[in-house]
Amino acid sequence: MSYSGFVWRNGTRNKRRAILTMLSVALALFVLSTLVTFVKEIDRNLEETNPLRLITRHAVSLTNPLPVRYRARIESIPGVVAVTPLTWFGGIYIDEAHTDFMQFACDAKTLFDVYPEIALPPEQKEAFIKDRTGVIVGRRKAEKHGWKLGDKITLKGAIYPVDLELTLRGIFAGTPNQEAAIYFHREYLDEFPGWWQGTVGTFWIRVDAADSVPRVIEAIDAQFRNSDAPTRTETERAFNMGFVSMLGNLKGLVAAISSVIIFTILLVTANTMAMSVRERIREIAVLKSLGFRRRQVVGLLISEGMAITLTGGLIGCLGARLIWTSIDLAAFSQGFFQQLEVSWRIISLGGLVAALVGLLSTVIPAYHAARLTVAEGLRHVG
Amino acid sequence: MAIPLKYNFRSLFVRRVSTAMTVLSIALVVAVFVGVMALATGLEMALVTTGDPLNVLVRRRGSDSELSSFISREAFQAMRFLPGVQMNADGAPIASGEIVVVINLPKRGEQKGSNVTIRGVSPVGLALRPQLHIVEGRLFQPGLREVIVSRRISERFEHTSLGDRLRFGKGEWKVVGIFDAGNTAFDSEIWTDVNQLASDYHRESFSSVLLRATDEAAVKEIINRIENDRRYNLLAQPEVEYYEEQTKAAGPIKLLGMFIAIVMGIGACFAAMNTMYAAVTYRTREIATLRVLGFKRGSILLSFLTESLLLALIGGLIGCVLVLPIHGITTGTANWQTFSEIAFAFRITPELLLWGMSFAALMGLFGGIFPARQAARQSPAAALREG
Numbered sequence: 001m002s003y004s005g006f007v008w009r010n011g012t013r014n015k016r017r018a019i020l021t022m023l024s025v026a027l028a029l030f031v032l033s034t035l036v037t038f039v040k041e042i043d044r045n046l047e048e049t050n051p052l053r054l055i056t057r058h059a060v061s062l063t064n065p066l067p068v069r070y071r072a073r074i075e076s077i078p079g080v081v082a083v084t085p086l087t088w089f090g091g092i093y094i095d096e097a098h099t100d101f102m103q104f105a106c107d108a109k110t111l112f113d114v115y116p117e118i119a120l121p122p123e124q125k126e127a128f129i130k131d132r133t134g135v136i137v138g139r140r141k142a143e144k145h146g147w148k149l150g151d152k153i154t155l156k157g158a159i160y161p162v163d164l165e166l167t168l169r170g171i172f173a174g175t176p177n178q179e180a181a182i183y184f185h186r187e188y189l190d191e192f193p194g195w196w197q198g199t200v201g202t203f204w205i206r207v208d209a210a211d212s213v214p215r216v217i218e219a220i221d222a223q224f225r226n227s228d229a230p231t232r233t234e235t236e237r238a239f240n241m242g243f244v245s246m247l248g249n250l251k252g253l254v255a256a257i258s259s260v261i262i263f264t265i266l267l268v269t270a271n272t273m274a275m276s277v278r279e280r281i282r283e284i285a286v287l288k289s290l291g292f293r294r295r296q297v298v299g300l301l302i303s304e305g306m307a308i309t310l311t312g313g314l315i316g317c318l319g320a321r322l323i324w325t326s327i328d329l330a331a332f333s334q335g336f337f338q339q340l341e342v343s344w345r346i347i348s349l350g351g352l353v354a355a356l357v358g359l360l361s362t363v364i365p366a367y368h369a370a371r372l373t374v375a376e377g378l379r380h381v382g
Numbered sequence: 383m384a385i386p387l388k389y390n391f392r393s394l395f396v397r398r399v400s401t402a403m404t405v406l407s408i409a410l411v412v413a414v415f416v417g418v419m420a421l422a423t424g425l426e427m428a429l430v431t432t433g434d435p436l437n438v439l440v441r442r443r444g445s446d447s448e449l450s451s452f453i454s455r456e457a458f459q460a461m462r463f464l465p466g467v468q469m470n471a472d473g474a475p476i477a478s479g480e481i482v483v484v485i486n487l488p489k490r491g492e493q494k495g496s497n498v499t500i501r502g503v504s505p506v507g508l509a510l511r512p513q514l515h516i517v518e519g520r521l522f523q524p525g526l527r528e529v530i531v532s533r534r535i536s537e538r539f540e541h542t543s544l545g546d547r548l549r550f551g552k553g554e555w556k557v558v559g560i561f562d563a564g565n566t567a568f569d570s571e572i573w574t575d576v577n578q579l580a581s582d583y584h585r586e587s588f589s590s591v592l593l594r595a596t597d598e599a600a601v602k603e604i605i606n607r608i609e610n611d612r613r614y615n616l617l618a619q620p621e622v623e624y625y626e627e628q629t630k631a632a633g634p635i636k637l638l639g640m641f642i643a644i645v646m647g648i649g650a651c652f653a654a655m656n657t658m659y660a661a662v663t664y665r666t667r668e669i670a671t672l673r674v675l676g677f678k679r680g681s682i683l684l685s686f687l688t689e690s691l692l693l694a695l696i697g698g699l700i701g702c703v704l705v706l707p708i709h710g711i712t713t714g715t716a717n718w719q720t721f722s723e724i725a726f727a728f729r730i731t732p733e734l735l736l737w738g739m740s741f742a743a744l745m746g747l748f749g750g751i752f753p754a755r756q757a758a759r760q761s762p763a764a765a766l767r768e769g
Contacts, residue, residue: 016659020652027649031642060550061486061497063449063721090450159450161442228552232486242486245494246716246723253421257414257642264410264646268653271403275660 025312049236059230065199079212082113085200091155105186124170134169138179270361277365285377305362313354317347390689408697413705418639424729425632432566433621452587466600478507479588497722502579519559530559534725551582654749670765683758690750698742
């Protein structure tokens, strides 16, 4: 019998115990890999940003609008390649449960200069630019809501007390977050009388090179520092970070919970391994009398523990991957998460954690058992 | 006849290392559950305890919070003199037109900031929230650029200590007082004079109007009158209800707590099961002896179930004790409905502890039932022969 066969047979000889232990490790790793993926997902949102893209908003807060005339002054700053205004509309489509996308009033002519990654067929782009009430949506949203070109989409305003009757003119591909957005003309919103006329929520800016970034940021904010509406300009990444920061100390919470979970499975497996070793003290003595070295015996026992926890851990992580990719998470979390995919890296990390837990939990009982002399071991009543 | 409880206690003590590990793993699962739920409870309580049952909050129909609402001064004047609105000692209606804006402030010790609500109120507005009191400094003076800051916001954000200067609107505002609003949503706000705020923001209109009704019947009456007035298109609702609706902000946290608790709870069940199966195996001969002495199968079953329950309840108790120190710790998260920070404290209520204990008991029951059944089914003769 091979070494690994021997380990596996021994590990699973008390089938019930092995399965229960594997399952508790699997459940713990399921939670753990989900939590880590959750945090990674938030980070990924930040990584998807373009370092050459800046955003200018009102210095006081995002809810304060900026005058639309600022655009020309920002455009004239050296290093600025393109400027496009975006105003968050925040309306409701059918009801709150269906509104799993972000809505922006945009300037159709410059939007694509700042967002080159929005991939839209040229004829659709043209149709969108021509139609004052036109709207373009991300591919995934179009699929999900069953929208086709030419469909009417009505958005009921919440912040803006107006209802927009939009016509679908284009379906674009982009990053997962981008595909959760829809864009319509700000000129259309501006037609309705109200305080918002002549204002925009934010300006998005593309600069020519990475070394222009600090200078352009400073130049824009200096331009408006002493006006009625002072601005704050930052990189896209810093802007997204602001939203994450608003959620509170999420990482701290996840880290705290994760460490408790790891400690809990350590306790559970240590307990099982101690039981399993105690039952086999006589056998261990037999092994030693057959000429197995102490180190070999410890090695055998540790491999056994690790085999059980590793199997459990992989079941848990793979299960998490399977479950989270087969659920429509965007609908479930009202658009907060577009996807939650447990990556292979996290799965291997989970396996490593599980194996380490197996090692740590077996090392003490294994060492104790191996230290007994053959005579003591054989005399043992277990 | 039942087997004495002492037998279970002693048995647990004999295998003390194994018992301790199982107890501790149950304790940790209970602690995580109670901890996450304390976070959700704290957030909910900050919102649920806000508002007086006689107060009516009016905002624009279609707006989901005060932030996106506006009410003309004309509509406000009309509302003040609705029948059913309470009068104060001076014979003036108790009605407050308020302005709500949001500013972005850096968090203490962090570069990044979060949004904080600024509420412009009149003296009537202060009278409508008697739970709010100044703990340091003094109240702002109407007509001056002065603000008062809640203690929780002051602890968490830069530029909000007594004597600091805040920049928003058209310039600087001085922090002249720190207040405590009795664990309500106002504990996440900065307050100032409504007229000063209106002129800084060029606001002709109010964000919302808060009215005090004379009695419960008048609350309904006022709401009906406002909703049926076609001129203004406003939405009136009891203040309590408005804040209750925002408790859905706690939904995701609760979901997280439940998810972790249920999955980890099942895991802990398996751990308890392992321990109990081992206990049954070790005590095969003991069980047989008990049977020979005349204890019935039912008594054996009950005894092992009790033992497992005992194990879990001790775990639950330790878990509850472990998590207690987080009670009262202040934290904050985004309330997306008001687009601003809501500051609150972890809250461990007796009810929550009871939930934790019930959860532990459930783990004990499920973990114990199968091993106990196995113990009860053993044939005494075979078991005695075996050893």
